[in-house]
Amino acid sequence: MKKKITIFGSTGSIGDSTLDLVKSHPEKYEIVGLTINNNYKKLIKQVNSFKPKIVSINDTESYKKFKEINQNQSLKVVNGKDCYDEILDYKTDMVVAAITGSTGLMPVVKAAQKGIPIALANKESLVCSGSLITSIAKQNGSIILPVDSEHNAIFQVLDSKNRSKVSKLILTASGGPFLNKETKDLVDITPEQAVKHPNWSMGKKISVDSATMMNKGLELIEAHFLFEMPHQKIDVIIHPESIIHSCVEYDDGSILSQMGTPDMRIPISFVLAYPDRISNSVKKLELGKVKKLTFLEPDLKKFPCLELAYEALKIKKSAPTILNAANEIAVAAFLSSKIKYLSIPRLVEKTLNKASFSNINSIKDVIEIDKNSRQIATSMVISGKY
Ligand SMILES: NC(=O)c1ccc[n+]([C@@H]2O[C@H](COP(=O)([O-])OP(=O)(O)OC[C@H]3O[C@@H](n4cnc5c(N)ncnc54)[C@H](OP(=O)(O)O)[C@@H]3O)[C@@H](O)[C@H]2O)c1
Structure with missing residues (x-):
């Protein structure tokens, strides 16, 4: 039996890598559903190659254009935000959550509620909703398999029989494109410079997050919720070669790590095949x-976003949700040249300072806090007061 896969965010970098693996293993995997925002031209090519049963296009104009050029009469084409139930009504054995940002939250919630295994790339959904998502998944028998290379590495080397003997999780970070620059050299950084990652090829938002190291901050929070590890037991270490993808340290001093070429097809291969393993065409690492x-310690002065994430994790409650929402607004404003690169952490910090922290008891709370935090951050972008 082939494993039936639905990809939320199929036209992005993670979507591309996943489809590349599906294409290499037609005997093992088939595509049931694909969802996108507006890149309907790319979607039509994916539809012709992978023959899904249902696709969803969030943007209404793109939906109409797709309908005009689509020749496949048996394909169900849906539009808008609220179609996740309809998509997941088509039998799916695994959901790949690869939408960027907290927009990707609801597909993850719906898959978790339906007990479908989730290959989780969309870290923002876990950051903004915390243990709510992991408990919905647990209650409904869904497993969350981390796609993020760091969490995937930890998942691979975490000895479940000795969880209580884990002394530390060590997240590795490349340090991004500006690792060796002084803060004064970052004043006039352009979006084009910020999205040029030295080791990984990724979407724009995560590339900027990698440059500011907010990506590592989000991963710190992701690791806390995913592996139920207190913040005091999660370290970040800069490892510019991106060969060791993260480590687990045990009480006896052993440090176990997973290594490999920096290519997302390795962790995606792992989650697609789990608990089996499959081959891929990634060039093998030659030690x-x-x-x-x-390895070097991160400089929190140069990368204040990482410190803000540590602070948000210490506060808990709604702080990670607010941090994530403010960062999404700040990165989007930077990418559209509305704010300077160094304003990203300032905007996030000011949003956290203006917000009051509350408990999160439901997904409705998450959506409300995310919306309010976006409003606070957006009004600062518009007023220029941050
Ligand atoms: N790329 C990596 O190597 C990597 C590694 C680890 C984790 N991740 C995580 O994986 C997620 C995806 O990253 P990425 O680099 O693949 O991003 P990306 O290249 O920007 O792709 C994002 C995907 O989400 C879709 N999308 C965006 N907004 C949407 C909306 N409002 N409604 C529906 N679909 C929407 C996009 O559709 P359109 O193409 O139509 O805009 C695209 O298919 C992020 O959470 C990121 O942090 C990525």
Whole structure:
């Protein structure tokens, strides 16, 4: 029996890598559903190659254009935000959550409620909703398999029989494109410079997050909720080569890590095949050619976003939701040249300062807090007062 896959965010970087693997293993996987925002031209190519049963296009104009050019009469084409139930009514064995930002929350919630295994790339959904998502998944028998290379590495080396003997999770970080720049050199950084990651090829939002190291901050929060680990037991270490994807330290001093070429098709192969393993065409790591691996402590002054994430995790309650929402607004404003690069952490910090922290008891609370925080951050972008 082939595994039936639905990809939320199929036209992005993670979507591309997932479809590349599906294409290499037609005997193992078939595509049931694909969803996108507006890249209908790319979607039509994916539809012709993978023959899904249902597609969803969020943007209404793009939906109409797709309908005009689509030749496949048996394909169900839906539009808008509230079609996740309809998509998941088509039998799916695994959901790949690859939408960027907290917009990707509801597909994850719906898949978790239906007990469908989730390959989770969309870290923002976990950051903004915290243990709500993991408990909905647990209650309904859904498993969350981390796609993020760091969490995937930890998942691979976490010895479930000795969870109580884990002394630390160590998240590795490349340090992004500005690791060796001074803060004064970051004043006039352009979006084009910020999205050029030295090791990974990714979507724009996560690339900017990697440059500011908010990505590592979001991953810190993701690791806390995913592995139920207190913040004091999660460290971040800069490892510019991106060969070691993260580590688990045990009480006896052993540190276990997962290594590999920095290519997202490796963690995606792992989650697609779990608990089995499949091959892929990623160039294997040749340790003799790597020669050296380097590590250094992160500079929290140079990367204040990472410190803000640590603070939000310490506060808990709604702080991670607010941090995430403010960061999404700040990154979008930077990418559209409305604010400067160094204003990203300032905007996030000011939004956190203006907000009051409340308990999160439901997905409705998450949506409300996310919306309010976006309003606060957006009004600061408009007024220029931050
Ligand atoms: N890329 C990586 O290597 C990587 C690694 C680890 C984790 N992640 C995480 O994976 C997620 C996706 O990252 P990515 O790099 O693949 O992003 P990306 O290249 O920007 O792709 C985002 C995908 O989401 C869709 N999308 C965006 N807004 C949407 C909306 N409002 N409604 C429906 N669909 C929407 C996009 O559709 P359109 O193409 O139509 O806009 C696209 O298919 C992020 O949460 C990121 O943090 C990525």
